[in-house]
Amino acid sequence: MKTRLLFFFLLISFIASAQNFNDYFTDKTLRLDYIFAGNANQQNIYLSEMIQLNKWHGRVDNLSVTPIQGNGQIKVYSTANDKLIYVLPFGSLFQEWLTLEDAKKQFKSFENSFLIPFPKEPIRVDISFFTADRQDRILSQQFIDPKDILIRKSKDVQNPYEIVHHSKVKNPIKIALVAEGYAENELDLFMEYAHKTVENLFKHKVFKKYQDYFEIVAVKTVSKQSGISIPSKDIWLNTAVKSNFDTFYSNRYLTTLHTKLLHTQLENIPYQHIIILANTDFYGGGGILNSYSLTTTKNKEFAPVVVHEFGHSFAGLADEYFYAEDVFENKATLSIEPWEKNITSLVDFSSKWKSLLKAETPVPTDASMQKEIEIGAFEGLKGNGLYIPTLTCRMKINNTEDFCPVCSNAIEEMILFYTTKQKK
Incomplete structure (x- = not known):
């Protein structure tokens, strides 16, 4: 690798x-x-x-x-x-x-x-x-x-913002944290979660290693109504970027269809990547490569989920959990190798993390071996034909401390891609 x-x-x-x-x-x-x-x-x-x-x-x-x-x-x-x-x-x-x-x-x-x-x-x-x-x-x-x-x-800055993490390179990776569903009198609460986002991101080893290569701003976009739209509960609110749950009728899938509005809110603010922080305790989120990630702040799982969703939007990492009843699943053609770095169909496993496996590791790897084998090729869902590196990774479960080595390598590759010629 x-x-x-x-x-x-x-x-x-x-x-x-x-x-x-x-x-x-x-x-x-x-x-x-x-x-x-x-x-x-x-x-x-x-x-x-x-x-x-x-x-x-x-x-x-x-x-x-x-x-x-x-x-x-x-x-x-x-x-x-x-x-x-x-x-x-x-x-x-x-x-x-x-x-x-x-x-x-x-x-x-x-x-x-x-x-x-x-x-x-x-x-x-x-x-x-x-x-x-x-x-x-x-x-x-x-x-x-x-x-x-x-x-x-466009010459004007549309919304006030604060730098919540300073970089130490000339051309850093720039992230905007966007307030969604926060009324004007709740912006102090948004700033608390903005700082928590930075703290949680840099708790993960690969981001901590390169934290000097990031500049993060918190954008104080004000919503006319507090909270987030939940169509399945007939709740529709007027918020800064008009996000809602129930995307594609999946109750936890939180997205915004209004990307033009989102970018207009960010005009002339220093950003390239976007993390939207949603003011609700309802569980959910979403992350789309080089578009945005969206996470609920008041839910008890906020800390792991905000980093998980950024894994999608920043590094193009795939979900490593698969549920048969999900509305949207990874429907990769199993006769080819998916482009995401952290899943494989085993068609071209050598292009993925095969080099990280010990010689004695069986492929596929049975789930019963997870305690004795750090990295293998574990089936994501029985019969779906897609395999993942471990059963304990930020892209699979919330109750783990970090990304697996495969996902960490993919994130590191992306960070170095953005910053490879730069010096502190």
């Missing part, structure tokens, strides 16, 4: 050396708002708005490579030479919905917003989905001129 990490960073360093950020981009952000629409048989992607923000807060190295595929990717090309100059993998609620029976019966649309560096010259932006067999399918191509008068220039 360590050898593969070293090879990866030697590779991306070589690729990145051929491209300097300033060759193609300015120190500003271009926000692209899209509508993803369709059904199980037909998907379309439409650009709805473009916004220029004051500063770029994302990575400045390794722009045209990515350590994970995601369920889709946004790719930016220079129209002058057709060179790939930026890529970002992502997940989306739309793609999750496409796996459900509902998507076979009707059309729906979902918002999605992406942040890319603001280009100096005209670009082409491609958005693609990966099919079940991991084929790259382009669904949108947009030609963008940075001089376009219809790019809205």
Whole structure:
């Protein structure tokens, strides 16, 4: 695993050396708002708005490579030479919905917003989905001129914020903690949970090791009503980013469909990753790669869940628990290897954590051996064909102290990907 990490960073360093950020981009952000629409048989992607923000807060190295595929990717090309100059993998609620029976019966649309560096010259932006067999399918191509008068220039900060964790590098990984369901007189309570989020994140060894590479701000977005919408209880509230439980009729799945509103609340605040802190004691949450994570603060399981959900949104880690009755499950095609680093179908196990196994470890590994074997290939749910590294990991259960070695390596790889050229 360590050898593969070293090879990866030697590779991306070589690729990145051929491209300097300033060759193609300015120190500003271009926000692209899209509508993803369709059904199980037909998907379309439409650009709805473009916004220029004051500063770029994302990575400045390794722009045209990515350590994970995601369920889709946004790719930016220079129209002058057709060179790939930026890529970002992502997940989306739309793609999750496409796996459900509902998507076979009707059309729906979902918002999605992406942040890319603001280009100096005209670009082409491609958005693609990966099919079940991991084929790259382009669904949108947009030609963008940075001089376009219809790019809205946003200059104002929409909400007050405080830095709750300072970095010690020039270009840190920037996270925004967003208040959701907190009325104005509850913002002090939100700040308490913001500090608890930082504390809980850096209790985990891999994040603690690299805590100097993170800058975290708490954004004081005020909700007109206190609490979170719970449709199954007929509770609908007017909150800052309009989140709700019961996503896809799963009572604990907490998301927001209003990503444009979310990013508007964050205009000109230093962020690239988003953790939404929801003011409720109802158990639940959600995390979507390079979109956001969402966690309830007043529930007794807040501490482990907020880190678990960030594992999804930051590193693209998969859930390691599988329930037969869940509405949404990992429906990976078992004839291929899933892209997530912490699950395997054993089709290409050598590309995952096989090198971490002791020679005597059986594959698959029986659950009865969990006490004597730190890392194996344990079946996630009997008969589902997906295997996980351990039975005690932050991505599987709440009552454990940390991520397993496989997930820790995946997080470390992502942190180094964002910061590999930086020095303290």
